Amino acid sequence: MQPTTPPPDAYHSEVTLRVNGTLRALTVDHRTTLLDALREGLGLTGAKKGCDHGQCGACTVLVDGRRANGCLLLAVALDGCDVTTVEGVAQDGGDRLHPLQQAFLDRDAFQCGYCTPGQLCSALGMLDEAAAGHPSLATDPDAPPAQGPVPLTPDEIRERMSGNLCRCGAYPHIVQAVEDVIR
Numbered sequence: 001m002q003p004t005t006p007p008p009d010a011y012h013s014e015v016t017l018r019v020n021g022t023l024r025a026l027t028v029d030h031r032t033t034l035l036d037a038l039r040e041g042l043g044l045t046g047a048k049k050g051c052d053h054g055q056c057g058a059c060t061v062l063v064d065g066r067r068a069n070g071c072l073l074l075a076v077a078l079d080g081c082d083v084t085t086v087e088g089v090a091q092d093g094g095d096r097l098h099p100l101q102q103a104f105l106d107r108d109a110f111q112c113g114y115c116t117p118g119q120l121c122s123a124l125g126m127l128d129e130a131a132a133g134h135p136s137l138a139t140d141p142d143a144p145p146a147q148g149p150v151p152l153t154p155d156e157i158r159e160r161m162s163g164n165l166c167r168c169g170a171y172p173h174i175v176q177a178v179e180d181v182i183r
Helices: 034-041 099-106 116-131 154-160 171-182
Strands: 012-019 022-029 060-063 066-069 082-084
Touching: 012 034, 022 034, 034 060, 060 116, 066 116, 099 116, 099 171, 116 154, 116 171, 154 171
Parallel strands: 012 082
Antiparallel strands: 012 022, 060 066, 060 082
């Protein structure tokens, strides 16, 4: 059942987002974050509310293919954007896990699982960034500018994933899972 939202007025606006490939229209309070719109407005509870300050990464989703902290973005500012949550990562309409999801399972790259949706979305965004040649702080500054993908060493992966915290300490397994996917 689709939650009802109030009609647009001076404090609310209609927003259309393509969420996990489906166009979704919402009427949101101008102060509503993307995270709250996803969780409360659309019932997509994969992205988690951790710190609510953009410091833990539990709310990480992909906006127009780039990773973003859903708790820091106002939904009203994203009208027309493409949003991918962990619920939209699986392949074949959700019937087959994405290779990264499978690698997380195979490597036991989670314990409590609270950060896992954000870790997965962040890793997907990070893989695209590296493939596009975007450097990180761990990229050798003396290397010529990348003409192609940035090689993802364990240090590169750790640096690029540093915005996603795991209280359980599954970091070594997360790095291994990402390495499994890039091999």
